[in-house]
Amino acid sequence: MTAAEQRFREFKMPDVGEGLTEAEILKWYVKPGDTVTDGQVICEVETAKAAVELPCPFEGVVHAVHFEEGTTVDVGTSIIAVDTDPGAGPADTPAPAAEPAPAADEEDAEPQGRQAVLVGYGAAPSSTKRRARKPQPGAAAQEPAAAAVQAELNGHAAAAAPAPAAPAAPAPSAPAAVPTAGRPLAKPPVRKLAKDLGIDLATITPTGPDGVITREDVHAAAAPAPEASAPAPVPQPADVGSEAVRARETRIPIKGVRKATAQAMVTSAFTAPHVTEFVTVDVTRTMKLVQELKADPDMAGLRVNPLLLVAKALLVAIRRNPEISAAWDEENQEIVRKDYVNLGIAAATPRGLIVPNIKDAHAKTLPQLAAALGELVTTAREGRTAPGDMAGGTVTITNVGVFGVDTGTPILNPGESAILAFGAVKLQPWVHKGKVKPRQVTTLALSFDHRLVDGELGSKVLADTAAILEHPKRLITWA
Structure with a gap:
């Protein structure tokens, strides 16, 4: 050095x-x-x-x-x-x-050569040998x-980008075309414009820096010579991809969290064979318990909502059916059983959807789980979730009910075995004790990897979760 x-x-x-x-x-x-x-x-x-x-x-x-x-x-x-x-x-x-x-x-x-290089098109040959x-x-x-x-x-x-050599003579007042032996230099949108207008780029004299053909060059080449008797042009509908259509579009680069989420979802959807099962359940008793917990001094200052009890119900269901906490190891052709649950919670943020998880959620008490959920959501919304908080998940919950959606068919996070969608809780007519009464009802959907979770195991986990939410006292008797 x-x-x-x-x-x-x-x-x-x-x-x-x-x-x-x-x-x-x-x-x-x-x-x-x-x-x-x-x-x-x-x-x-x-x-x-x-x-x-x-x-x-x-x-x-x-x-x-x-x-x-x-x-x-x-x-x-x-x-x-x-x-x-x-x-x-x-x-x-x-x-x-x-x-x-x-x-x-x-x-x-x-x-x-020292000519400009456009991505995907290479550099045109040049007579310049060296600096x-x-x-x-x-x-x-x-x-x-x-x-x-x-x-x-x-x-x-x-x-670093190479610096241009000092000019041997003063530059001319008007831009001059840079002669090339290869393909004319132009950016992809300009090439698309020329193709739409039927213009051969080889016939255009470039005016851009280093001999690059600009949009103005293409439009100038496409402009017809003025004729006194030329009829008025008839407006034509804009073609898809034309400049008129693009002017009414907003293009957002795919990067960061959105790019990673898209890649992960494509990988999961086309790698793991998904099965989704649904169950509609009366959660009136659970909603009453939520209100009671909010008034409990032991839960003071904690985030208490229906999602908390759904998470606890799922954790109890997994304890009763531990085989679902697993992963598929394609390289070693093994099913990896996990004696722990890192519970993922899908969170919508300004940068896109992320899924941080609560480490060892299976070992937490209800107040501890409430505190962890509150911290997870706050950190995610502030954009401060660390990469380590999103690694190692085993099972995930996505709360689509906050958007008023009844249910969905969620896609697994890569490396996980199951994901539970919690739908909106709505007042609906329901048969209760032999009579039709208004009850608080929701729909749960469980997607699972059918390579390692068969229909029986997936159905047991979903049925147990629903049974706990219908009769939340099972949080005690089944735990």
Whole structure:
């Protein structure tokens, strides 16, 4: 490590979850010139699982922040540089440039062009062989060298964008097309626009930077020559995918929690054979018990609601049928029985649906379970759920009733054996003691992995849960 590298320390994006590959920078708490201490929180990032605050492992002065808020950064990429010896005097490097320069040894790399590269299309061939080894006198020649020194100090020159070589002659006043021997340079939306308009990109003179064809270039090529006798155009309905339709759409990037949830659900739905069973149950007695518990001094300050008793009922049902707390090990071709229950609770958050779980929920008393549920929900809504809180779940409850929904067919979380959907509790006509009376009624739906949970086991767990909610005294007699 050089002296400069020892002084200017780079903090790389860590893997704050379990094998995550990227994270989005949500907010910076520091800026260049700020003094930081070891362990001080410098930014908040969102992974595919949760939002996490990152502490700085160095002490010194922030030298450079490499990415703006809202940028998704790969794990292992440097995100900030810290001057750990600011009292040593001015650094032998200028302030960081807007665009990082290539590494100092790039001039020894294989010859390549300097044209813009669009994702998925590659670079067009170029006659440029390599950058000049010896800089010319003057400020224009000094900038690449200074930028190279900065890139070496930052430690990420290999990933930096190459700086353009100094022009040999003054640029013309009008943009000039960059001749290419390959495919014309244009972004995918521009290519789609040209295709919709029937325009050959090879016939268009580009005006964008580095010879990139812009939307304006395509529209200019599509504009017909003015004719005095031309009839008025007849409006045509916009095609799907056209510019007129896109102007009325909002596109939201799929990333973070939503991206992880989508991938997990697809994996689960097409890996585990799902079976869903339903039962409608009279929960009038349970609803009365909820009101009594709210007034109980032992439950003061705790979150007491129907979900609490549904969770407790499911835990008792699992204790009576422990085989359902298991997982399918495809690699080793084994069913893994788990002598514990990490109870997941699906929580809707502004960043998407997450499923944190209560560790060892089976061993908790009712007040302990109520406290854990309250903390779980509050933490999730504030976006502070740690990745570890969402790992290792065994069985999950999703409370669709809070949205007024009767029931659903929930999809398993990957690695779990069952998920219970708790529907809305509604006043309905019900036969009670031989007479039709208004009663509080709900519907439960249990989805389970049919590879390891057969119909008998799944039915027993669902029936036991319903029986406890119909007669909650079984929480005592069956426990």
